[in-house]
Amino acid sequence: MPEPAADLGPRTDVFEARLSEILIRYAERSRAFSAPYTELWESLARMAAGGKRIRPRMLMDAYEALGGADRRSALDAACAMELLHLALVIHDDVIDRDLVRRGEMNITGRFAADAVVRGASPEAARAWGEASSLLAGDLVLTAAHSLLARLDVAQEQREAILDVFDDAVFESAAGEHDDVWLSLHLEEISPQEVLEMADRKTASYSFAAPLLLAAILAGAGRDLIAELSTIARRIGVVYQLRDDVLGLFGDEGRTGKSALSDLRAGKETLLVAYARSDPAWAAVSALFGDPDLSVGDAQLIRSVIEESGATIFVESMIAERCDEVDRLVRASGLPEALREQLLALTTACVSRIS
DSSP: OOOOGGGGOSHHHHHHHHHHHHHHHHHHHHTTSOHHHHHHHHHHHHHHTOSOOHHHHHHHHHHHHTTOOOHHHHHHHHHHHHHHHHHHHHHHHHHHTOOEETTEEOHHHHHHHHHHHTTOOHHHHHHHHHHHHHHHHHHHHHHHHHHHHTOSSOHHHHHHHHHHHHHHHHHHHHHHHHHHHHTTOOSOOOHHHHHHHHIIIIIIIIIIHHHHHHHHHTTOOHHHHHHHHHHHHHHHHHHHHHHHHHHHHSOHHHHOSOSSHHHHHTOOOHHHHHHTTSGGGGGTTTTTTOTTOOHHHHHHHHHHHHHTTHHHHHHHHHHHHHHHHHHHHHHSOSOHHHHHHHHHHHHHHHHOOO
């Protein structure tokens, strides 16, 4: 039976308490194994304590706007989405060879630094740190799936929820794989390919999945779910385009991520795809993707990107996508409360600085 809303208290506090409860339970299980394994789960719990909670808030807000009554199931689905995000972020850091996340050492950085202190070589320590991260990502991904599989809902709903989750993981992996492939620069890349990659990598799991889970749990019809999916994916691309701009020009103190990492990794963003058509790109082409890129050379690349008109182009693309979302939302059959939430979410994606 659904629990009364009053029993769950303020939504944010309840979410944090439930997520913490889930991770603490795993940490307690890990104590039957090695000390480093327990430290891995404790690191996961610390990492999960940060973040903007975009996905769980989106899911719970949409569920409420759609008239959902079983807030316990929505809460666990929201926790699953945050765990999925955590898993993908951890794996993404390994792929990008980043050691910092949200202004602090990530799991790779923390475990590698500890191994060096204990006498391991830098190479062996790095391998240990990355192995720890890969396993950590796998563990929380499995935890997310387990949480959804155990929801106290009708079998038809559970199957639909697991299908959405499976699609989100499958498509996000395709987007991440494309991202790495494009970063090899082995073939000419069009702006359209970059946009499609962003849709697969970010929009599918960060926006479509939380909103679709909310709709399924609330018992929404197929037409409404289809409308919501279309809108969510467009908001997701707006979010990713803003993320790309922040990755190059954002304040590290606010973004919590190095402003050099995308340039050192040779990330093929829409900014870069556009700038490649400018003759000035030839002067910095060899620098782009250099893992040892200096601060000065990074600034040189940024200057070429900005002077090519790429920033103006991407900002215009963001504005165009926002207008499209606005039209779709206002013409949709979604409840008014949800329409307002989606428009506010789009505005927040555009104006964010972290």
